[in-house]
Amino acid sequence: MGITWDGITGADVLDDAQVASRHALADAARNGDWATVLDLVEKQSRLVNATRLGGTSLYTPLHQAAYGGAPKEVVVALLQLGAWRMLRDAQGARPVDLAERRGHRPLVDLLTPQPRRFVPDETLSDIQRHFHDMIRGRIAHLRVDALRLPELEPLLELDAQTERVWFAVPGMYGGFGYTLRNDGAAAVLVSESWSRVVGGSGQRHEITAHGSTLVDEGFV
Numbered sequence: 001m002g003i004t005w006d007g008i009t010g011a012d013v014l015d016d017a018q019v020a021s022r023h024a025l026a027d028a029a030r031n032g033d034w035a036t037v038l039d040l041v042e043k044q045s046r047l048v049n050a051t052r053l054g055g056t057s058l059y060t061p062l063h064q065a066a067y068g069g070a071p072k073e074v075v076v077a078l079l080q081l082g083a084w085r086m087l088r089d090a091q092g093a094r095p096v097d098l099a100e101r102r103g104h105r106p107l108v109d110l111l112t113p114q115p116r117r118f119v120p121d122e123t124l125s126d127i128q129r130h131f132h133d134m135i136r137g138r139i140a141h142l143r144v145d146a147l148r149l150p151e152l153e154p155l156l157e158l159d160a161q162t163e164r165v166w167f168a169v170p171g172m173y174g175g176f177g178y179t180l181r182n183d184g185a186a187a188v189l190v191s192e193s194w195s196r197v198v199g200g201s202g203q204r205h206e207i208t209a210h211g212s213t214l215v216d217e218g219f220v
Contacts, residue, residue: 002163002164002165002166003162003163003164003165003166004165004168005151005165005167006046006050007147007148007149007167007169008050008146008148008170009051009053009055009147009148010143010145010146011053011054012143012146014053014170019053021047022047022052022053024040025037025040025041025050025061026050026051026052029060029061029064032068034065034070034071037061037078038074038077041081042081045081048061048082048083049061049062049083049087051148056090057089058089059089060083060084060087060095061078061083062079062087063095063098065078065107066095066098066104066107066111067102069099069104069107070107072110075107075110084157085112085113085114085154086113086115086153086154087153088151088153094113096108096111096112096113099111114157115157117156117157117159118183119156119180119183119184119185119187123184123185124152124187127189127207127208128150128151130208130211131149131189131191131207131212134191134205135150135176136149138193139169139172142171142172143170146170147169147170149167150165150167152180155179155180156180160180160181162179163179164177172195173195173196174194174196174197175193176193177193178190178191178192187208187209188206190204190205190207191204191205191206192204193205194220200217200218200219201220202216202217202220203216203217204217204219
């Protein structure tokens with residue numbers, strides 16, 4: 001499976017088995033049961049950046065590892081499995097911020113972001129805002145309140161050749177694939193979205209700091 005944005009925050013859009021596995025992962029991470037955390041993520045790699053269903057902290061397993069001072073080998077394993085250093089919790093903290101606040105100095109170097117792309121903060125924030133507006137327009141008939149829409153900072157740690165990130169939307173039978181094109185103030189986010197049950201539903205948008213433009217449609 002490729003890189004995914006797991007934006008599911010509500011249990012009612014999942015089946016019982018999926019709910020159980022997500023609660024088990026969140027509980028294990030909270031309790032510092034790292035063997036269980038790694039076992040669950042190795043079996044379901046898309047959950048490496050998942051947060052607790054119905055939770056308010058938006059802690060991922062890597063946030064919990066930083067907060068609890070997990071062994072360095074656990075942090076390394078989570079990073080190798082695709083955990084994002086630049087993903088923020090509900091208070092805007094990255095894992096490295098939690099490690100610093102909690103005095104877990106041995107983890108700080110491992111958790112310090114290593115960006116491969118550069119986009120000014122204001123530019124990236126504007127692109128994200130327009131991206132979210134476009135998504136809401138596309139899925140207004142679905143449970144938008146049960147989703148955490150994609151945040152773009154983690155893209156900065158991916159190189160320009162990285163495959164697109166996939167955001168699956170429950171009930172859409174499809175979702176949004178997105179990738180960052182260009183760096184700096186000229187950055188462009190390219191998004192392709194579709195529903196498998198609606199013929200010709202494909203739409204491609206190019207999103208800049210100035211807005212979102214539909215550049216192609218009718219595919220898929």
